[in-house]
Amino acid sequence: MNLDKVEAEDLHAFARDLAVKNFGREIYIRGLIEISTYCKSNCYYCGLRLANKNTKRLRLSKEEILDLASYSVDLGIKTIVMQGGEDDFYSLDYLKEIIYHIKEKFPDVAITLSLGERDFQDFEALKNMGADRHLLRHETYSKSHYQRLHPSSMKFENRIDSILKLKDLGFQTGCGMMVGSPYQRLENLYEDLKFILKLRPQMVGIGPFIPQHDTPFRDFEGGKLEDVLKILYIVRIADEKLLLPSTTALGSIDEFGREKGILAGANVLMPNVGAEKLRKNYKLYDNKIGTEVQNSDDFMGLEKKLEKIGYKISKSRGDYK
Numbered sequence: 395m396n397l398d399k400v401e402a403e404d405l406h407a408f409a410r411d412l413a414v415k416n417f418g419r420e421i422y423i424r425g426l427i428e429i430s431t432y433c434k435s436n437c438y439y440c441g442l443r444l445a446n447k448n449t450k451r452l453r454l455s456k457e458e459i460l461d462l463a464s465y466s467v468d469l470g471i472k473t474i475v476m477q478g479g480e481d482d483f484y485s486l487d488y489l490k491e492i493i494y495h496i497k498e499k500f501p502d503v504a505i506t507l508s509l510g511e512r513d514f515q516d517f518e519a520l521k522n523m524g525a526d527r528h529l530l531r532h533e534t535y536s537k538s539h540y541q542r543l544h545p546s547s548m549k550f551e552n553r554i555d556s557i558l559k560l561k562d563l564g565f566q567t568g569c570g571m572m573v574g575s576p577y578q579r580l581e582n583l584y585e586d587l588k589f590i591l592k593l594r595p596q597m598v599g600i601g602p603f604i605p606q607h608d609t610p611f612r613d614f615e616g617g618k619l620e621d622v623l624k625i626l627y628i629v630r631i632a633d634e635k636l637l638l639p640s641t642t643a644l645g646s647i648d649e650f651g652r653e654k655g656i657l658a659g660a661n662v663l664m665p666n667v668g669a670e671k672l673r674k675n676y677k678l679y680d681n682k683i684g685t686e687v688q689n690s691d692d693f694m695g696l697e698k699k700l701e702k703i704g705y706k707i708s709k710s711r712g713d714y715k
């Protein structure tokens with residue numbers, strides 16, 4: 395045996411084969427609806443941070459969200475992701491109503507929440523109302539690194555406890571981190587991996603850090619494509635059944651970033667089915683690509699992109715198996 399000859403490309407292929415073994419050459423599609431650019435938090439890396447006065451704040455009403463959910467289902471999408479900043483406008487009752495109406499109309503559609511930290515009682519009530527999945531990136535499993543990425547009002551312990559709680563409540567739970575975030579060291583990524591293996595989440599969101607010009611991290615370098623792909627294939631090899639998105643951030647640093655992510659073992663895409671007014675202002679980082687599927691033509695465009703690399707869109711809801 396000669397391990398000298400093992401190249402990154404072999405590892406991409408190995409990870410990809412594991413994904414194909416578990417999911418076929420099919421990619422799960424999640425319809426992403428950005429619901430709010432308001433945020434009460436101040437993460438140093440993100441353009442939606444409260445202190446950023448140069449971003450337009452907008453949010454969607456219940457009615458608008460329900461319309462977009464309907465439209466997404468019409469396209470054949472069976473998971474709806476509601477994503478937004480930490481916005482108190484969305485009270486527990488308001489969110490419960492949205493979930494209730496989506497589930498009433500489309501009982502077979504999965505609902506994913508990605509709205510940041512909340513009270514644990516809220517998480518429980520939302521689960522009981524029928525929300526199926528919850529994304530909350532841990533961002534880093536190092537407390538000292540976490541504190542360098544966030545103001546002191548944001549607590550590492552609460553972030554981790556929230557993720558454990560979500561998992562406990564029975565949500566299909568996603569954690570995740572940026573690759574190449576400021577002050578990140580190799581050992582931080584190693585700790586992230588150990589955390590993933592201990593938590594056993596159903597999903598892990600991984601993308602490059604990308605500087606945003608109105609944040610304290612504007613002058614830092616962004617994460618590199620090759621580094622993100624490495625972490626993706628390592629995570630895929632570590633857990634072959636994980637739901638692993640090829641993220642918009644990855645597609646934003648390389649024209650074929652999302653395709654390359656799939657070829658390194660990712661198996662999920664989250665195109666934007668949301669409202670244009672939100673999309674225009676939902677700028678976590680600079681040069682974010684549009685991933686919108688506004689009509690069936692766009693949806694076919696996405697299908698074509700996948701066909702080019704030998705994949706197709708899965709028709710299933712894409713639950714964790």
Ligand code: 5AD
Nearest residue numbers: 439440531602603604606643678679
């Ligand atoms: N670059 C890349 N990803 C970012 N996020 C926020 N800001 C940035 C940025 N500048 C990610 C964080 C957050 C998710 C919603 O988006 O990991 O959890």
Ligand code: SF4
Nearest residue numbers: 433435437440443479
């Ligand atoms: Fe708010 Fe999320 Fe951006 Fe942090 S990453 S500022 S919580 S939208």
